[in-house]
Amino acid sequence: MAKSIDVSDLNIYYGDFLAVEDVTIPIAAKSVTAFIGPSGCGKSTFLRSLNRMHEVIRGARVEGKVLIDGQDLYGADMDPVNVRRMIGMVFQRPNPFPTMSIYDNVLAGQKLNSKRMKKSESDDIVERSLRSAGLWAEVKDRLDRPGSGLSGGQQQRLCIARAISVEPEILLMDEPCSALDPISTSVIEDLIHELKSQYTIVIVTHNMQQAARVSDETAFFNLSGVGKPGRLIEVGRTETIFSNPTDPATEAYIQGRFG
Amino acid sequence: MTSTLAPRRKRGTVVRAGDRIFSGLSTSAGILILLVLAGVAAFLTIEGVPGILANPDEVKSGQSFWPYVWPLVYGTLIAATVALIIATPVAVGVALFISHYSPRKLGQILGYLVDLLAAVPSVVYGLWGIQFLAPNMVPVYTWLEDNLGFVPFFAGPASATGRTIMTACIVLAVMILPIMTAICREIFLQTPRLHEEAALALGATRWEMARLAIFPYARSGIVSAAMLGLGRALGETLAVAMVLSVTAGTVTANLISSTNPSTIAANIALSFGEASGKTVNVLIASGLVLFVITFLVNFAARSVVDRRKEFSGAN
Ligand SMILES: Nc1ncnc2c1ncn2[C@@H]1O[C@H](COP(=O)(O)OP(=O)(O)O)[C@@H](O)[C@H]1O
Ligand SMILES: [Mg+2]
Numbered sequence: 277m278a279k280s281i282d283v284s285d286l287n288i289y290y291g292d293f294l295a296v297e298d299v300t301i302p303i304a305a306k307s308v309t310a311f312i313g314p315s316g317c318g319k320s321t322f323l324r325s326l327n328r329m330h331e332v333i334r335g336a337r338v339e340g341k342v343l344i345d346g347q348d349l350y351g352a353d354m355d356p357v358n359v360r361r362m363i364g365m366v367f368q369r370p371n372p373f374p375t376m377s378i379y380d381n382v383l384a385g386q387k388l389n390s391k392r393m394k395k396s397e398s399d400d401i402v403e404r405s406l407r408s409a410g411l412w413a414e415v416k417d418r419l420d421r422p423g424s425g426l427s428g429g430q431q432q433r434l435c436i437a438r439a440i441s442v443e444p445e446i447l448l449m450d451e452p453c454s455a456l457d458p459i460s461t462s463v464i465e466d467l468i469h470e471l472k473s474q475y476t477i478v479i480v481t482h483n484m485q486q487a488a489r490v491s492d493e494t495a496f497f498n499l500s501g502v503g504k505p506g507r508l509i510e511v512g513r514t515e516t517i518f519s520n521p522t523d524p525a526t527e528a529y530i531q532g533r534f535g
Numbered sequence: 536m537t538s539t540l541a542p543r544r545k546r547g548t549v550v551r552a553g554d555r556i557f558s559g560l561s562t563s564a565g566i567l568i569l570l571v572l573a574g575v576a577a578f579l580t581i582e583g584v585p586g587i588l589a590n591p592d593e594v595k596s597g598q599s600f601w602p603y604v605w606p607l608v609y610g611t612l613i614a615a616t617v618a619l620i621i622a623t624p625v626a627v628g629v630a631l632f633i634s635h636y637s638p639r640k641l642g643q644i645l646g647y648l649v650d651l652l653a654a655v656p657s658v659v660y661g662l663w664g665i666q667f668l669a670p671n672m673v674p675v676y677t678w679l680e681d682n683l684g685f686v687p688f689f690a691g692p693a694s695a696t697g698r699t700i701m702t703a704c705i706v707l708a709v710m711i712l713p714i715m716t717a718i719c720r721e722i723f724l725q726t727p728r729l730h731e732e733a734a735l736a737l738g739a740t741r742w743e744m745a746r747l748a749i750f751p752y753a754r755s756g757i758v759s760a761a762m763l764g765l766g767r768a769l770g771e772t773l774a775v776a777m778v779l780s781v782t783a784g785t786v787t788a789n790l791i792s793s794t795n796p797s798t799i800a801a802n803i804a805l806s807f808g809e810a811s812g813k814t815v816n817v818l819i820a821s822g823l824v825l826f827v828i829t830f831l832v833n834f835a836a837r838s839v840v841d842r843r844k845e846f847s848g849a850n
Pocket of ligand 1: 290313314316317318319320321322
């Protein structure tokens with residue numbers, strides 16, 4: 277089910293502003309890849325270009341190539357709506373639909389596919405998704421309550437459940453834990469470990485320990501100055517990047533000397 | 536000195552002159568509104584009750600109050616409701632187009648044009664209704680009678696002048712459109728980016744995004760917009776008085792015939808000039824009825840908005 281991602285020579289612009297320059301990176305199926313780097317170096321921008329979410333921003337566009345299992349993400353026959361059904365995304369701030377119950381939140385993506393489903397079928401999907409997101413035990417007695425009544429960590433896991441309920445090939449996460457307490461964070465990190473067996477996961481994080489804990493591969497992004505484009509400095513096995521990075525900037529960043 | 540002036544003031548709190556002036560101003564503004572409202576209600580009641588109690592032979596219509604006012608209430612409600620049914624989807628659609636579909640420049644121009652509609656005076660809408668809309672609607676009404684005549688609303692016989700309650704409803708709908716569109720547009724624009732992106736990231740099309748993120752967020756705002764529109768439609772006088780060809784005492788579901796009920800406001804405007812004695816009290820009493828209807832409508836709208844408050848995202 278999970279698919280690989282192959283990015284080559286990707287430039288991303290906001291209008292005339294080149295935000296991310298010349299990124300080439302292979303991402304294997306069923307792996308966890310962490311993006312690290314200082315603020316503003318284009319991690320979110322690059323992540324969004326992987327499911328064409330940047331296109332919802334006026335003036336944003338890309339040059340270059342992204343292949344999903346060999347298929348051109350920006351090919352003429354690719355509809356961004358279908359792309360996003362195949363490649364899920366979890367955002368920095370938990371964003372369950374506040375007017376919907378927990379149950380309906382999990383099913384929101386399913387309903388878009390507008391398949392008619394039997395009640396038993398949707399019950400199964402809700403339970404399976406909430407179990408995978410490690411939230412089932414906490415909410416099974418109040419599925420009809422609004423999603424906005426949950427704690428921040430629970431809301432974020434609800435968003436993960438919503439994203440995986442449609443069984444995407446790839447899951448993108450943009451600093452999913454940065455608004456959460458340490459306990460919720462560790463729950464979500466465990467979750468990432470489990471999800472890895474089914475999904476290709478790309479996660480942006482500001483937290484070095486988190487990158488070291490959850491990821492197989494780590495990619496370090498940097499920018500040479502304000503107004504300059506962000507670039508991919510290096511990518512490799514997480515152990516290697518953390519113990520023996522090639523680039524001095526990577527080493528400096530990891531050791532907390534800047535960024 | 537200070538301690539004698541303000542002996543009960545809590546330690547450590549300083550009351551600033553600005554705060555005191557502002558709180559005084561806002562309190563008196565609030566009281567003033569209540570007084571005006573109470574004054575209007577008192578006037579309507581004191582002047583209206585004799586009208587409600589008047590004998591049929593004391594008034595021009597020759598009817599006692601409730602049989603007299605009922606067709607007017609009916610006409611008022613029908614006109615305002617149908618106007619709202621026409622205007623709401625248009626307002627929501629135009630607002631959504633301006634806020635989320637059109638290019639920014641075009642959206643600004645459209646928004647400006649819609650605002651401009653609000654600046655057109657009632658009498659101009661009335662003229663437009665009589666001179667343009669009514670004659671042009673005649674073939675439509677004939678068609679409706681021929682093809683949908685089995686629906687009570689379109690039973691016919693179709694009016695030859697087009698000055699029907701349906702025409703009045705369309706004029707009213709156009710009149711309430713600007714305020715409703717403007718409110719909907721403002722609220723749609725305030726939809727949190729967060730929720731829009733949540734929908735889009737699930738693979739929602741733009742319309743699905745509107746259904747998932749925008750409408751639920753804007754629900755109470757749309758209801759408020761509709762209520763404002765309804766309030767204006769209930770009270771609109773001149774345009775209806777001009778457009779509508781009235782047969783006193785009519786109560787019918789038929790929207791396209793030449794016998795139409797009047798509305799309370801239009802009836803007051805048309806009858807007041809030549810009214811005297813208890814007839815004046817009857818008209819004022821009908822005004823009281825309109826006041827109560829408008830009040831109830833707003834009250835109902837509040838409770839609709841409140842009912843699912845915990846799902847509103849405000850918490
Ligand atoms: N919506 C936007 N419009 C214009 N420029 C943007 C937008 N979002 C981000 N940028 C710019 O792109 C660069 C990369 O931002 P971002 O991807 O958010 O970085 P990161 O996630 O690594 O902190 C920054 O210079 C930022 O100012
Ligand atoms: Mg970011």
